[in-house]
Amino acid sequence: MRLSHSLVPTLKETPTEAQIVSHRLMLRAGLVRQTAAGIYAWLPAGLRVLQKVAQIVREEQDAAGAQELLMPTIQPAELWRESGRYEDYGKEMLRLKDRHERDLLYGPTNEEMITDLFRQSVRSYRALPQILYHIQWKFRDEVRPRFGVMRGREFLMKDAYSFDIDYAGAVASYRRMMLSYMRTFRRMGLKAIPMQAESGPIGGNMSHEFIILAPTGESAVYYDAAFEEIDYSASGFDIFSEADLERFFGLVTTHYAATDEKHNPAVFAALEAGRRREGRGIEVGHVFYFGTKYSAAMGFAVAGPDGRPVAPEMGSYGIGVSRLVGALIEAFHDEAGIIWPDAVAPFRAAILNLKAGDPACERMAEDLYAKLAPSVLYDDREERAGVKFADADLMGHPWQLIVGPRGAARGQVELKRRASGERQELSLDSALAQIV
């Protein structure tokens, strides 16, 4: 992308409404713009991040054997009347009427709809287990949206639903999703910790929330350093082995971990001093097991091995995709701006032409751009060097390819790593080799 003709409106000053770091930086770096309270437009650079985050989530869901589908944002009220939640959900649900006065709603979650889809077609226990997910916009009419994209009313969520024939199966699905989540967050460079949670309005009796660590997180967290030593990768656990899943679940649930509201100082103090970790965290995911709550309420049963009907055991698993973008910034930033982990950066690198109009610089910058487009942002604006440096730091590209008259004369480019600030003078080829 050429910055001179892109809608990436960076801001020198911070809009007053933005109070937390990620919100300020998202506005300043030109990633999003607010359209109404808790509702945001994702501008080109922001959308690239959102899509990268979604893609990592998608790949890890697929790797855990989940199937992707896409359910609509608008749902008929009937489905929710069947489960009883049309009345229960309250004002957070955005209710609509179509031209025929039919009651509709903008989905805040999809348990009813997925159950309906399953009961239409699945008749036998032999088709189970299955896990389905989609990545779709949700709307929850929060009383008080805040923190920018972290607590919006409209948000992008990955929600998965598991169907098993019995409790043991449901437990395995639940654990499989948990492991998938740990891998997902790790791929983004985040440290995540699963914590015992209340199951809230979704209902059920087993629930964990996933907190990622960030210095500016919303709540204090206390945990055992053992979490940092677990190898969640395929070499640590086979995600399709029930024995491995059980071992994984055991590790992840026995070590101490709590947010401030559930923190038990006495238990924490009993931990060996060297293992006690305190930090701040942000909730980015939540998993629930709720048994037959929806299948029973909505009359969904399959034939069991003995031919008699059985209501499948279900669970649901959410990751706040758009929230993650904000959470990532909370976890990775400094005074100058965002520091994107490579895996989610909107652009791998920025090319800074320090002297637009200079033939040698133009040639070198264009050459680099031709080789790296479209995964790179070319700052070809007629701006001073300082402006370009400041904007590149703000936007947080992992690498900066700095093309100036000094180096261009010698066929050299300066490569800067945003995270460490390290710079090195290199030939074009070795610079390219480094950032690919």
Add this chain to the structure above:
RNA sequence: CGGGGCGUGGCGCAGCCUGGUCAGCGCGCGUGUUUUGGGUACACGAGGCCGCCGGUUCGAAUCCGGCCGCCCCGACCA
């Protein structure tokens, strides 16, 4: 939903209390000169129904009423 606050060019703000040469400042934007490796300097210029509706008044950004929108703290949540 309870409490607090704010709406004035794209952004950040002053002006309001004490109505009238009050529509202003900084940044940004355009043109020119200047500068040329960390948000350069100067000059000229464009840009605003002062959130909306109504009222008071000879006169309203300023006073009064209603409405709308947004933010912050708290209770609640992916």
